[in-house]
Amino acid sequence: xxxxxxxxxxLMKAHGLSDLSEIxxxxxxxxxxxxxxxxxxxxxxxxxxxxxxxxxxxxxxNIEYLGKRRFTLAHEIGHLTMHRDQFLMHxxxxxxxxxxxxxNQETEANEFASELLMPEGLFIKxxxxxxFGPELxxxxxxxxxxxxxxxAYRYFKYGDHPICLVYSYNNIxxxxxxxxxxxxxxxxxxxxxxPEDSVATEYFKQGKIYPKSESKQEIWKSTWFELKKWENDDxxxxxxxxxxxxxxxxxxxxxxxx
Ligand SMILES: [Zn+2]
Numbered sequence: 506x507x508x509x510x511x512x513x514x515x516l517m518k519a520h521g522l523s524d525l526s527e528i529x530x531x532x533x534x535x536x537x538x539x540x541x542x543x544x545x546x547x548x549x550x551x552x553x554x555x556x557x558x559x560x561x562x563x564x565x566x567n568i569e570y571l572g573k574r575r576f577t578l579a580h581e582i583g584h585l586t587m588h589r590d591q592f593l594m595h596x597x598x599x600x601x602x603x604x605x606x607x608x609n610q611e612t613e614a615n616e617f618a619s620e621l622l623m624p625e626g627l628f629i630k631x632x633x634x635x636x637f638g639p640e641l642x643x644x645x646x647x648x649x650x651x652x653x654x655x656x657a658y659r660y661f662k663y664g665d666h667p668i669c670l671v672y673s674y675n676n677i678x679x680x681x682x683x684x685x686x687x688x689x690x691x692x693x694x695x696x697x698x699x700p701e702d703s704v705a706t707e708y709f710k711q712g713k714i715y716p717k718s719e720s721k722q723e724i725w726k727s728t729w730f731e732l733k734k735w736e737n738d739d740x741x742x743x744x745x746x747x748x749x750x751x752x753x754x755x756x757x758x759x760x761x762x763x
Pocket of ligand 1: 580584595596597610611712
C-alpha cells in the first residue's frame, strides 16, 4: 500500500470516519490545525503555507466544480499531513490533472486525496454495481463528490474493466497508462500529437466537445494501438471518452474495449 493511501486511512480511523462523501473536508483541515481560505489565486488551484505550528491552505475560488474543489483541498491536506518538514510553501497549478506528475510528494498527495475521498473498499463496491462507461465514472464522481479525472485514475487502478488513459496537453501526448498485463500494445505517442482519428484530436483541431449522451465515442483499435500485421491482428471497435478541461487545454482520453 502506498504511503499516501496509508496516511489517509490512518487519518480517517483517527477521526472515526469511513465515508467522507457527506462531510465538508474543511472540517478535517481544521481538525489538523489548518485554516482554509477561498479566494482568487493566480496560476494555482491550491496552495499551502506552513507556519511554525499551524498552516494556511488557500483554494482558488474560481474553481468551477465542487468535486475538483474537494479534490484540490484533499490534496493540500495530504501535504499538510505528510510534508510539513519538506517545504514552507507549495503551489499546485492543477492537482487533479497533474496526477501523472513525477515527484514523490505530488504522487503521495494525490494518493492521499484519492483514498480520503474515495476509500478503496467502498469505491470497488460501487464501481462493480454498473457496467463500465462514462455514466459510471460520472456516477462515481457524483457519489464521492470528487473530480471526474480523479475517478478515472481510481478506476484505472481498482475497476474491474480494463481501461487505458492518455493525457494530452496542447495537442501533445504527455503520458499514457495501460493495465499490466494487457492484450493490446498502445502506440507510444509521448511528445507527439494524438492520432488523427482520435476523439482527442477532434477537440484539439476542431474544438469538438460531445454532449454527455454522446461522450462514449466509437473508434478503432488501430486508432491508439498497434496492429501486428504478422499475426493477422484484425482491427475492431474500441471506445474513447474524453475528459476535456478547456481552461487548461487538456484532454484525458479514457480508452477501452467492450
Ligand atoms: Zn501538491
